[in-house]
Amino acid sequence: MELISLDFLNSDWRDWRGSGRHENRLEKADWLEWFLAKWDLPADLSAIRDVRDLTLFRDSLRTIVEYTVAGEPLRDADIAFFNEALQPYSSYPQLSRTENGLQLTQVSALNGWPYVTARIALDLAELLAKGDLRRLKMCDNSDCRWIFYDQSRNRAARWCDDKCCGNLMKVRRFRKKNK
Template sequence: MEWLCIDFLNSDWRDWRGSGRREDRLDKADWWAYVLRKWNLEAAVPPDARTRAALGELRDRMRRMVEALAAGGTPEERDVEALNEALLLVPSHLRLTGGAQGYRLEQVTPAEGWPLVIGRIAASFAELLANGDVRRIKICDNRDCCWIFYDESRNRARRWCDDKMCGNLMKVRRFRERQKEKGGS
């Protein structure tokens, strides 16, 4: 299962191999183009300075909330309130559509551009917290990576964002450390 909010949270990219390199993808127009296309959203890329600052603050608050939950705690009220403020950016109402073939209700909003994007990111995160299992929201055990992921494993025991990349890397590091300890004894 994919989440817009997790893509957004992982825009603070870190080199999982341990080089120490880090990249803030909120400043990358091509990253935004990809994310907006993937999630069927539209906004002028790149965001203006004020919007960029708001996006960075929202990501920081959401990250603190994830860190608190991953540690078995509760997010701070001020971070929850900031999320609720972002949700206010996308007011919506129901609209009846259809005709002879039947009717249906659809949720519509007058919001567009960056307010809509920020609101949808906040809504995705709120939905994850409210309807997902918060015990499945995890941070990769590879300290060089810190990628956030939703653990869909049956027993909720997944430790790495990707078993082939971070998982293998961490297993190799542990193996080498054990070999070093054996050699030093």
């Protein structure tokens, strides 16, 4: 399941192999271009006033997700944070012509970075309100900490990727056991 909010949260990249390397991808123009294009978001990179504001927004959302993954309920301050982020998000229906006839879609009166942050907050708020919170997880590899939505049948996934983090953690456990 691909979610705009999870892509945004995972812009706080850490080297899952344990080198200690860390990268704030919000500071990288090519990553931001990819993100905006992938999610068809109308924002101009030159209009970012301060990447620190975007990073603080991400870190606040990440903290909320970390509490949620740990089984903690949302605090009143968390709900107030979401409501403040969602307040400018207003939309209206718009009729347009397509190849197959007419289509009615919701469009936002917002644009630019305020729209981007409101859309991310809306996506995460919908996941927290309507999704199965037992499926929202953080990779068990302490070097990775990637946030993902567990789509396994029994909700037992522990790693963001079985081939990368999963194999690495199994090898580490095997080597520790055989020392």
